[in-house]
Amino acid sequence: MSKFTFQLSATDGRARTGVISTPRGEIRTPAFMPVGTAATVKAMLPESVRATGADILLGNTYHLMLRPTAERIARLGGLHGFMNWDRPILTDSGGFQVMSLADLRKLTEEGVSFKSHIDGSKHMLSPERSMEIQRLLGSDIVMCFDECPALPAERAQIAESMRLSMRWAQRSRDAFGDRPGHALFGIQQGGLEQDLRAESAEALRGIGFDGYAIGGLAVGEGQEAMFGCLDYAPDQLPSDKPRYLMGVGKPDDIVGAVKRGVDMMDCVLPSRSGRTGQAWTRRGPVAIKNARHADDPRPLDETCTCPACTGYSRAYLHHVFRAGEMISGMLLTWHNLHYFQELMSGMRAAIASGTFEAWEAEFHAQRALGDIERV
Numbered sequence: 001m002s003k004f005t006f007q008l009s010a011t012d013g014r015a016r017t018g019v020i021s022t023p024r025g026e027i028r029t030p031a032f033m034p035v036g037t038a039a040t041v042k043a044m045l046p047e048s049v050r051a052t053g054a055d056i057l058l059g060n061t062y063h064l065m066l067r068p069t070a071e072r073i074a075r076l077g078g079l080h081g082f083m084n085w086d087r088p089i090l091t092d093s094g095g096f097q098v099m100s101l102a103d104l105r106k107l108t109e110e111g112v113s114f115k116s117h118i119d120g121s122k123h124m125l126s127p128e129r130s131m132e133i134q135r136l137l138g139s140d141i142v143m144c145f146d147e148c149p150a151l152p153a154e155r156a157q158i159a160e161s162m163r164l165s166m167r168w169a170q171r172s173r174d175a176f177g178d179r180p181g182h183a184l185f186g187i188q189q190g191g192l193e194q195d196l197r198a199e200s201a202e203a204l205r206g207i208g209f210d211g212y213a214i215g216g217l218a219v220g221e222g223q224e225a226m227f228g229c230l231d232y233a234p235d236q237l238p239s240d241k242p243r244y245l246m247g248v249g250k251p252d253d254i255v256g257a258v259k260r261g262v263d264m265m266d267c268v269l270p271s272r273s274g275r276t277g278q279a280w281t282r283r284g285p286v287a288i289k290n291a292r293h294a295d296d297p298r299p300l301d302e303t304c305t306c307p308a309c310t311g312y313s314r315a316y317l318h319h320v321f322r323a324g325e326m327i328s329g330m331l332l333t334w335h336n337l338h339y340f341q342e343l344m345s346g347m348r349a350a351i352a353s354g355t356f357e358a359w360e361a362e363f364h365a366q367r368a369l370g371d372i373e374r375v
């Protein structure tokens with residue numbers, strides 16, 4: 001079986017481009033990973049997700065362990081076959097989602113016990129159980145089980161939580177074992193505290209991982225604070241391994257993260273927005289429900305080659321959204337995922353040719369024009 005490798009091919013400033021190779025295929029970086037929470041990227045067939053240019057999907061341990069359960073998916077041959085996606089899958093550890101359960105969970109050194117949001121049944125997640133679930137799912141990139149405190153938080157609390165996550169990172173590493181072709185990523189924590197981030201990175205380096213995630217950001221701190229942290233956090237992690245910023249984000253967040261040396265990102269935004277009538281375009285977000293689109297025969301974006309833009313007018317997209325038709329979510333999700341992947345491919349090409357700065361200036365110039373002005 002071939003191995004999991006990461007090969008950088010070019011850098012431009014702090015931005016990097018390269019390829020992650022896995023037995024299930026290559027992942028071009030910087031990469032955007034659509035989120036397939038419940039073994040589906042909502043409103044999309046897997047082949048349609050692939051057609052947008054996605055090399056890898058993200059699945060959620062928390063949701064899949066509750067329904068239909070990891071054991072059932074394993075009996076049916078694993079997540080890839082179950083959801084009909086044969087390319088790489090990254091699964092999160094469940095840590096972030098159980099954190100958001102607030103008063104439904106109990107945290108100890110051992111792990112987190114919690115009640116299902118579906119039926120109130122009792123469950124336990126620990127580093128060992130998270131590794132077992134992600135193995136049963138057949139995940140290609142497995143994430144360490146960690147604790148992610150909500151921001152803002154007291155420094156002492158962030159430090160304590162980070163050190164717990166580092167002990168869990170060692171337990172995750174031990175439980176993961178030796179699985180050729182599969183990767184385990186560590187997760188850096190430490191909030192917005194540079195020295196705690198450094199301590200976390202040092203601990204993770206000491207354990208040794210196939211890739212390193214920057215966790216605990218995009219949790220309400222705002223873009224300025226996030227970029228402030230990304231001004232140093234990626235460089236605290238090994239440069240020869242992929243760096244993954246979890247849960248990011250809006251297009252301008254993504255561009256700013258890539259500029260600061262991030263290789264991988266994931267976010268529900270393009271698919272969630274697609275279902276709520278928001279399109280993301282090079283001119284910024286467009287609310288398709290607005291009356292100004294009702295008689296507009298033009299596509300969402302005349303430069304976009306997705307099915308929503310090549311086959312349908314703004315007037316039609318406006319109509320099916322207002323009428324509550326399913327095709328509304330399907331077309332807008334397709335467009336949004338296509339736009340996000342075009343963004344990544346544009347950045348990869350710009351980094352490879354050493355023109356990232358000019359590319360970024362054009363990105364911001366287009367957005368500054370805005371959608372409303374383009375008549």
Ligand SMILES: [Zn+2]
Pocket residue numbers: 300301304305306307308309310335338
């Ligand atoms: Zn489009």
